[in-house]
Amino acid sequence: MSTTQCQCGGVTTDPRITEILSKYPSKESANLIPMLQEVQEKYGYLPRKALVAAAKHTGLSTAEVYGVATFYNQFRFKPLGKYTISVCCGTACHVRGAAEILQTLESELDIHPGETTEDGLFTLETVACLGACSMAPVVMVNGEFHGKLTPKSVLKMLNLYRKKG
Amino acid sequence: MRTLMSKCCDRCTHSKENPCRDFIRCRLEGPLCHDDADCKAKRVEIKAVLDGLALIRPVVTVGMGTCGLASGADKVWAKLHELTEASGLDVEFKQVGCIGLCHREVIVDIQKPNRPRVSFGSVTEDKVKHLVEYLENDVIPTEMVIGRFPYMGEEQEGLKEYELPLIYDLPVLKKQKRVALANCGLINPDSLDEYVNRGGFVALSKALGEMSPADVIGTVTASGLRGRGGGGFPTGRKWGFAAAETADKKYLVCNADEGDPGAFMDRSLLEGDPYRVLEGILIGAYAMGASEGYIYVRAEYPLAIQKLKNSLARMEELALIGDNILGSGFNFHLKIKTGAGAFVCGEETALLASIEGKRGMPRPRPPYPASKGLWGKPTCINNVETFANVPTILSKGADWFASIGTEKSKGTKVFALTGKINNTGLIEVPMGTSIREIVFDIGGGIINGGEYKAVQIGGPSGGCLPKELLDTPVDYESLIKAGAMMGSGGLVVVDHHTCMVDFARFFISFTCNESCGKCIPCREGTARMKETMDRIVSARADETEDDTLLRFQSVVELEKLAETIKDTAACGLGQTAPNPVLSTLRYFRDEYDAHVFERRCPAGQCRSLLTYTIEADKCRGCGLCAKRCPQNAIVGEKGHAHVIVEDKCIRCGACIQFCPFEAIKSS
Numbered sequence: 001m002s003t004t005q006c007q008c009g010g011v012t013t014d015p016r017i018t019e020i021l022s023k024y025p026s027k028e029s030a031n032l033i034p035m036l037q038e039v040q041e042k043y044g045y046l047p048r049k050a051l052v053a054a055a056k057h058t059g060l061s062t063a064e065v066y067g068v069a070t071f072y073n074q075f076r077f078k079p080l081g082k083y084t085i086s087v088c089c090g091t092a093c094h095v096r097g098a099a100e101i102l103q104t105l106e107s108e109l110d111i112h113p114g115e116t117t118e119d120g121l122f123t124l125e126t127v128a129c130l131g132a133c134s135m136a137p138v139v140m141v142n143g144e145f146h147g148k149l150t151p152k153s154v155l156k157m158l159n160l161y162r163k164k165g
Numbered sequence: 166m167r168t169l170m171s172k173c174c175d176r177c178t179h180s181k182e183n184p185c186r187d188f189i190r191c192r193l194e195g196p197l198c199h200d201d202a203d204c205k206a207k208r209v210e211i212k213a214v215l216d217g218l219a220l221i222r223p224v225v226t227v228g229m230g231t232c233g234l235a236s237g238a239d240k241v242w243a244k245l246h247e248l249t250e251a252s253g254l255d256v257e258f259k260q261v262g263c264i265g266l267c268h269r270e271v272i273v274d275i276q277k278p279n280r281p282r283v284s285f286g287s288v289t290e291d292k293v294k295h296l297v298e299y300l301e302n303d304v305i306p307t308e309m310v311i312g313r314f315p316y317m318g319e320e321q322e323g324l325k326e327y328e329l330p331l332i333y334d335l336p337v338l339k340k341q342k343r344v345a346l347a348n349c350g351l352i353n354p355d356s357l358d359e360y361v362n363r364g365g366f367v368a369l370s371k372a373l374g375e376m377s378p379a380d381v382i383g384t385v386t387a388s389g390l391r392g393r394g395g396g397g398f399p400t401g402r403k404w405g406f407a408a409a410e411t412a413d414k415k416y417l418v419c420n421a422d423e424g425d426p427g428a429f430m431d432r433s434l435l436e437g438d439p440y441r442v443l444e445g446i447l448i449g450a451y452a453m454g455a456s457e458g459y460i461y462v463r464a465e466y467p468l469a470i471q472k473l474k475n476s477l478a479r480m481e482e483l484a485l486i487g488d489n490i491l492g493s494g495f496n497f498h499l500k501i502k503t504g505a506g507a508f509v510c511g512e513e514t515a516l517l518a519s520i521e522g523k524r525g526m527p528r529p530r531p532p533y534p535a536s537k538g539l540w541g542k543p544t545c546i547n548n549v550e551t552f553a554n555v556p557t558i559l560s561k562g563a564d565w566f567a568s569i570g571t572e573k574s575k576g577t578k579v580f581a582l583t584g585k586i587n588n589t590g591l592i593e594v595p596m597g598t599s600i601r602e603i604v605f606d607i608g609g610g611i612i613n614g615g616e617y618k619a620v621q622i623g624g625p626s627g628g629c630l631p632k633e634l635l636d637t638p639v640d641y642e643s644l645i646k647a648g649a650m651m652g653s654g655g656l657v658v659v660d661h662h663t664c665m666v667d668f669a670r671f672f673i674s675f676t677c678n679e680s681c682g683k684c685i686p687c688r689e690g691t692a693r694m695k696e697t698m699d700r701i702v703s704a705r706a707d708e709t710e711d712d713t714l715l716r717f718q719s720v721v722e723l724e725k726l727a728e729t730i731k732d733t734a735a736c737g738l739g740q741t742a743p744n745p746v747l748s749t750l751r752y753f754r755d756e757y758d759a760h761v762f763e764r765r766c767p768a769g770q771c772r773s774l775l776t777y778t779i780e781a782d783k784c785r786g787c788g789l790c791a792k793r794c795p796q797n798a799i800v801g802e803k804g805h806a807h808v809i810v811e812d813k814c815i816r817c818g819a820c821i822q823f824c825p826f827e828a829i830k831s832s
Contacts, residue, residue, distance in 0.1 A: 029521070029522045029523075030520070030521055030522040031522060032522040033502075033503075033505055033519065033522055034502075034503070036505075037464070037503060037505065058522075067524055068522065068523060068524055071507060071524040071525060071526075071681075072505030072506050072507050072525070073505070073506035073507060074464050074505040074506035075505065089426070090426030090427050091426045091427030091583070091584070091621065091624070091655065091657045091671070091672075092426075092427045092583035092584055092589075092657055094426075094668075094671050095584045095585060095657060095659055095663055095668070096584070096585070100818065100822060103817060103818075103819065104819070104822065107793070107795045107817075107819060127465065128424065128426050128506075128508065128675065128679070129424075129425070129426035129427060129428070129429075129465075130465060131231060131423070131428075131429035131432045131465065131466065132231055132232055132235040132429075133267075133427055133428075133429060133581060133583035133589065134232055134267030134268055134270070134583060134589035134590055135232065135235045135236065135267075136583065136584075136589075138235065143467075145231075145234065145235035147235050147236065150822075151819075151822040151823065152822070152823070
């Protein structure tokens, strides 16, 4: 009889994940999203083992957990670079030239939104609206705002972060 | 006793366990339970400081909302501390939310003892020294002044501050009427003292102490308040439906999942005056008989979440939320839920699914949430701004509120005014104010002297209003008639440099990306609409005859798709998704025709329809454009004029952006 290796990754014993999950009552699916949010805050992304552990904890199937996680834009399944550049693509930013900002970043970093540079320094992403519309076009790098940008000033900004390393 | 909330003496019996019914009124007019001149004097003194009448030292206030911080308010804050300390000045620092004049951020207000509060705009780190100069030597940096606030005490003669214009007389504020935003940018959002001093929680005390839930619903119904989240359903009726249900548990949900791109009203309210929203929620919960509630906030608003957490903790300490609120026997517990980034969760049934931990997908109604909502229990869902209006309605009366606005749309509306306009920011105007007044009087007209083309109102569910409709009053009915809608309140102004076809394509790509995928009309329909829009704006050298035919049919195709989606999509967001396309087709058909038939973009924005050339006499051959070109489509020797190889050019426009000599032209 041939044995087939289990593909689910098994239930994790990673103490960081079990610590977070144990804060929530088990077999209750209402807390799934806060749970995943907390894991992502710790890891920067949702590792596969966390999804499996969350399924076990809540009593849902892994497919259901994965379904919820992929539904929301906030959740990521790959680790982030050191700096996350969020380009605001809201209406006000669009009208004031967000497309050029994004394009400049794409060609300069040679990545597309959702990807991370090879050196692991930058992750590029687009967001629907950061709500800083009066500063349009806006880019947020690790929570820090840069407003009223032009393709030239965005490169300057990038170089500042490169220097910081 | 140092704060308004603290006890005047040991005779005060208010505690979390045994709350006093008159707690709020006592803080403002007290003491009520005993007669003591000393206790009274203490209260009067604290109130005078809060009113800015009995300041001991100057108060420096910095606008630290998200827009302030984005403009560098934290740096200004640090610099102010550094310089005042270096000069040995004794000043009090205060943080406030956004007053709405985002174009003048960073805003710093200074009030010296016995003088009016003066507001300074566009403050940078370098300009802080001028403010310190004012603090130290009374030299007003007039070029930085926005205006002065009215002073409630006696005017001293000969003060230079009184020569400055009153802030409320400035064109940007004169036509505004602030109800929901009354405290935003003026009070410290973390200070319960300041909120109560400006009449906060008086309405809640009144509701719990003197009114029955039916009275509250009656007052809100009579005021004519309608939902500010977009739909415009009468709030009093909604509460009435939920109140009429019998159940062991009812829920109240505050929708702060402000997903419309270009809108930030809810964020500013929560950051600038969280107690007001929470008071409104409590009144609503009392009216409908809810014992538990959620406030669903976007994860992108960390500051708003922080302010809410602070406020809730403070209210719990003082029995303003939780069990036996203000000794009335009414219990209400509120939890904060952080949204995880899905536009569709703004739809009420999707939002409820998300709170339950599921994929945020809408479900058909009926049953309406008022009868079967969260976990199958009666649930009432209202928007942040709706709740922010409630305390004022109760304290000033339904008639007062109903006297503002138009026949069917009462009260005021907060708008986020953005785009190609001079005074970007947050405004609140009486319903019925015309678009012209908003754009030209309050907004100060188009930037760089540009030409007004349209205003987009209502976000991805709304539409555009062209020049001919500038006199449309903003109220629920007039906007629907003009093919737009109130939406949550984003107002994006565009000028002649904006291509309306590209603008409509932007919205349809947004709704296409954000479609939850549950119903076919929205999932497939918006994708087909986006495809058709892409066909209109892209030039393809290898376009086949079939492609050309499809392009010619595109407008008819768009109209057909739009009608189908409107009639058949499952939720409100899906049904309104085609609106931006329909409204641009209605008012800017000529632009569509120019793109489809003449293959040109009149606004010069759709890059793939442009051709790029380098003017040989201006080019110095620096090679910067060639370096930036992702296609290596620019050739030339260093020091000699370069040339663009048209076949290779993908029309990305990168070269134009980086040419230091403006030698590259597009046409």
